Amino acid sequence: MAPPSKDAPINVVGAGIFGLSTALHLARRGYKxxxxxxxxxxxxxxYSYLNGCDAASADMNKIIRSAYGSQTEYQELTFEAIQVWRSWNDELATGKDLPPGLDKHDKVFYNCGSLYMADGDVIPAFELATIKTMEECGHKDSQFITTDATHARIAESRGQGFALDPFKRKERGKGYLGVLDSTGGVAVADKACRFALHRARKYGAKFVLDPVAGAFSSFVKDAQGKTTGIKTKDGSTHTAALTIMACGGWTPSLLTQLDNLCETTAGSVFMYKIPRDSPLFDRFSPEAFPTWIWKMRDGAEGGLYGFPRDDNGYLKLGYRGTKYTNPQPQPDGKERSVPITRWTEDSQLTQVPSQAKKVLASFVAEYLPELNEESIDVELTRMCWYTDTFDNHFVVDHVPGDEGLFVATGGSGHAFKYLPNIGNWVVDVLESVGEERPAIKAWKWRALGEGKPINVLMEGSTGARALGNVSMSEKRDPVAVGESKL
Ligand SMILES: Cc1cc2nc3c(=O)[nH]c(=O)nc-3n(C[C@H](O)[C@H](O)[C@H](O)COP(=O)(O)OP(=O)(O)OC[C@H]3O[C@@H](n4cnc5c(N)ncnc54)[C@H](O)[C@@H]3O)c2cc1C
Known part of the structure; x- marks a missing residue:
């Protein structure tokens, strides 16, 4: 399919990482x-959750890891992204032409490492595959087994010794086996989105960021059913040669052709607040503490991950052991899962599922007992919605049968790290460049049965993961800051 001409109007709906990066790279590559x-x-x-943002991309932090088992397409995509993450840090450090509110001391990426914690004395197959694949791809000495003395020496010589046993398990006489992905670390998500927005604007992309004028309400079609633009909530029509839908967790209900390919699911997020005068403030800083993942492929009793604290002292931990859904009746009579957060209009949702809280509490007691010892409690919780595909691959393709409509979504809980580069790949797909690359093939529009199913989708309101069927934590979280929406 021919790409739009460089002068033709292009609509991008959604300014999360898919929309931001796509706009940035379209504009950079000459689309005017x-x-x-x-x-x-x-x-x-x-892009702050504390200010009422509820997009997956609008967050304090996200994990960056290039450890992807044998999936070299994502491994190499991460290496490409990390180069740009570093260059964005360098640009920030110059202090020149920065987004409003950021200065030369800000960073969007800390290379503090990403630690996979084994639960026991066996390294899981996925991590072993990562070690093998990395060596085969020329990335020797990028993955360190935490209990291996040679690996530990290398990590220490590179200033990442702190990341081998961040929970101080060894001095507590407990096992600390894990694999440290030394290439990874933490993205400062909200600042990174602001950086990308600023950069896209510099290249000439325009933004309508407004609850009415910026809100998509419907597609405009021609007599043949081809999309020729969109309508926004203020009643305006925006004609375009191409419309790119990148609405994250809202996409499946706006673009119903995605049924059985994508579904909106939620992770549960907990934020502890470390007081600035606590000794834990320095202990959990991104210069001294890595991102970590624990039992990510062990179902409902595992699936935890966490971060160093942010500038304000928030220490964030997340649970993805169960991917919750919120199926609601749609205008066409079907049910689809849609995001609901404390910021959704008329929402009373200020709790998270009890199961998430239970797994978190037992992890904290075992791995982070100092939080309980210092009486530091969860200050804020969040249901964070993203788009799962059945096979965990993104969807970056034209919508079949409609050359005016394109989709960039299906982040499946792991797309944030590609903010700097995913849009370049989206433009490649639009221009039919490098179509044989495995990632681009994996992201094609597909039907259930055409790929390896990993996630079960669309179980509906009777499904066990539907929020309506799940016990919620009895205690409303003790939010002060959460009530202060701008
Ligand atoms: C709990 C959680 C943890 C995660 N952890 C990681 C991680 O550690 N590392 C990682 O790489 N990735 C992680 N991810 C995944 C990552 O956050 C997502 O893949 C990515 O942010 C999705 O970006 P997006 O642009 O698709 O969607 P979003 O960021 O959700 O953006 C969608 C945008 O569309 C807009 N929109 C929706 N409807 C409309 C409409 N009608 N009109 C106009 N605009 C609309 C929304 O306002 C929003 O700004 C995580 C996700 C979650 C939920």
């Missing part, structure tokens, strides 16, 4: 008439 629409007023809310 790119407009991004989003219902979130990000120029004032600054």
């Amino acid at each position: 008439n790119v407009t991004v629409f989003d219902k979130q007023p990000y120029d004032t809310t600054l």
Whole structure:
């Protein structure tokens, strides 16, 4: 399919990482008439969850890891992204032409490492596959087994010794076997989105970030059913040669052709607040503490991950052992899962599922007992919604039968790290460049049965993961800051 001409209007709907990166790279590669629409007023809310943002990308932090088992397509995509993450840090450090509110001391990436914690004395097959694949791909000495003395020496010589046993298990007489992905670390998500937005604007992309004028309400079609633009909530029509839908967890209900390919699911997030005068403030800083993952492929009793604290002292831990859904009746009579957060209109949701809280509590007691000893409690929780595909691969393709409509979604809980580069790949797909690359093939529009199923989708409101059927934590979380929406 021919790409739009460089002067043709292009609509991008959604300013999360898929939309931001796509707009940035379209504009960088010479597309002169790119407009991004989003219902979130990000120029004032600054991509902060604390200010009422509920997109997956609008967050304190995200894990960056190139450890992907034998999936070299994502491994190499991460190496490409990390180069740009580093260059964005370098640009910030110059202090020149920065987004409003950021200065030369800000960073968008800390290379503090990403630690996979084994639960016991066996390294799981996925991590072993990563070690093998990395060596085969020329990335020797990038993955360190925490209990291996040679590996530990290398990690220490590179200033990452702290990441081998961040839970101080050894001095507590407990096992600390794990694999440290030394290439990884933490992305400072909200600042990174602001950086990308600023950069996209510099290249000439336009943004309509407004709850009414920026909110997509419907597609405009011609007599043949081809998409010729969109309507926004203010009643305006925005004609375009191409419309790219990148609405994260909202995409499956807006683009119903995605049924059985994508579904909106949620992770449960907990934020402890470390007081600035606590000794734990330095202990959990991104210069001294890695991102970590624990029992990620062990079902409902595992699936935890965590971060160093952020600038404000928030120490975030997340649970993905169960991917929750919120199936709701749709205008066409079907049920589809849609995001619901404390910020959704008329929502009373300020709790997280009890199961998530239970797994978190037992992990904290075993791995982070100092939080309980210092009486530091969860200050804020969040249900964070993203788009799962049945095979965990993204969807970056034209919508079949409609050459005016394209989709970039299906992040499946692991796309944030590609903010700097995914849009370049989206433009490659639009221009039919490098179509034989495994990632691009994996991201093609597909039907259930055409790939290896990993996630079960669309179980509906009777499914065990539907929030309506799940016990929620009895205690409303003790939020002060969460009530202060701008
Ligand atoms: C709990 C959790 C933890 C995660 N952890 C990691 C991690 O550690 N590392 C990692 O790499 N990835 C991680 N991810 C995945 C990553 O956050 C997502 O893949 C990525 O942010 C998705 O970006 P997106 O652009 O698809 O969607 P979003 O960021 O959700 O953005 C969608 C945008 O569309 C807009 N929109 C929706 N409807 C409309 C409409 N009608 N009109 C206009 N605009 C609209 C929304 O306002 C929003 O701004 C995690 C995700 C979650 C939920």
